[in-house]
Amino acid sequence: MQESDKILFILNPKSGRQSAVDVAALIPQYLPQSRYEIVLTEFAGHATELARHGAKEGFRVVAAVGGDGTVNEVARGLLGTQAALAIIPKGSGNGLARHLKIPMQVSQALKDLSTNKFSRIDSCTINEHPFFCTAGLGFDGYISGVFANNSRRGLRSYVELVLKEFLKFKPGKAAIKLNQENFETPCFVLTFANASQYGNNAYIAPMADIRDGLLDICLIPDLSMRKALAVSYGLLTKTIATTGHADFFTSPEITVKTEKPMPFHADGEYVGEASEFHVEIKPLSLEVLTPQ
Ligand SMILES: Nc1ncnc2c1ncn2[C@@H]1O[C@H](COP(=O)(O)OP(=O)(O)OP(=O)(O)O)[C@@H](O)[C@H]1O
Known part of the structure; x- marks a missing residue:
């Protein structure tokens, strides 16, 4: 810089x-x-307006100080502008910041700003909603909806919520089209990863490269309590791909039709329910300022 x-x-x-x-x-x-x-943001969505305005005013860098929800709002405001995104992590998960190797200590992240370098990363959309870290449908989306209405934040309340809701959630069926292939599958979770992790070092797609022009797609067709324990361990040890309970694909885009409407999220923020999804990657569409 x-x-x-x-x-x-x-x-x-x-x-x-x-x-x-x-x-x-x-x-x-x-x-x-x-x-x-x-x-300071005054309401949900405000960061997008502020970022867009800042880019127009000529700020070279717009720094999101918050979690992945705030990063999403700032980054979407910067798409197509001359300003780069920086992140000062202050959320509970900080998935994109962790993927980009930004220090988790606010003071270190601030200190690094002057020596960080500019580069470009991919961004993605799910049904036209931009996301930068992960999006998903099924249990992922369901949990984001329940968590949004939960007054308590933080990892512990998130884990408690996941355990409580796990038994209530009913998976659905999905018809998937990607890489000129069509197939039908049960669907407990379908995650579209730009970055490798959800946040909190939970690696849903450990091999994801944020600059390769490809989505890393993780399908978990069904999940018993026994499988869930193995998957949770796999998430935290970057070994989900070897649990035998998840299938992986890479593709620049994917279309999904579900038998019944399914909840979905973009960067952990609940978006709504849909029964048709189109997810695609926009290669190198966002400039970022990060340690290299
Ligand atoms: N002034 C505000 N009042 C209420 N909500 C706000 C305000 N500013 C932003 N928000 C909303 O707060 C939500 C949560 O923000 P964010 O994701 O940054 O934090 P977090 O949930 O603690 O972190 P993480 O996503 O890493 O778990 C976002 O959806 C954002 O729209």
Whole structure:
């Protein structure tokens, strides 16, 4: 980054556990005041407007200070602009930041900004909703919907919720079209990965390359409690592909039709229900500022 590059920090005061005020107070320790501005989001969706406006105003870098939801909102506002995305992780999962090797400590992430390098990564859409880390349908989407209505945040309440809802969720059937192939399958979870992990180092697609122009698709057709334990262990040890309970595909796009409407998410944020899905990759469509 050059000395003349200006940074707009967009802080989500609601994300994660650390307060926005802490981050705002730390920034002056790492950057001269002439190099940055700070704005706080006031409502869900606000970060997209703020990012778009910041890019128009000529900020070279727009930094999302929050979790994957905030990163998604800022990044979608930057698509097609001259501004690059930086991330100061402050969420509970921080999947994209972890994939891009951004330090989890706010102070280190801020310190690194001046030596980080610009590069480009792929972005994706699910039914026209942009995502940058992962999107998914089935149990993934169902949990994102239940979690959105849960007042408690954080990893522990997330795990408790997953365990509680696991037995309630009924999987469906899906007809999948990818790479000129058509097949039908039961579908408990279908995840579309741009980055390798959901967040919290839970690796749903350990081999995913965020710059290869391909989605890494993980299908878990059905899941008993015994299989779920193996899959959970596989997620945390980057060995999900060897559990025998998940199938993997790579493709620049995929079409899915489900027998009944299924809930879906984009970057962990619940979007809604649908019975037809089109997911595609937009190669190298977003500029980022990251450690190399
Ligand atoms: N001022 C605000 N008031 C209420 N909600 C907001 C505000 N600003 C942003 N949001 C919403 O907060 C949600 C959660 O943000 P974010 O994903 O950054 O945090 P998190 O859920 O704690 O982290 P992670 O996604 O890593 O688990 C986003 O969906 C965003 O739209």
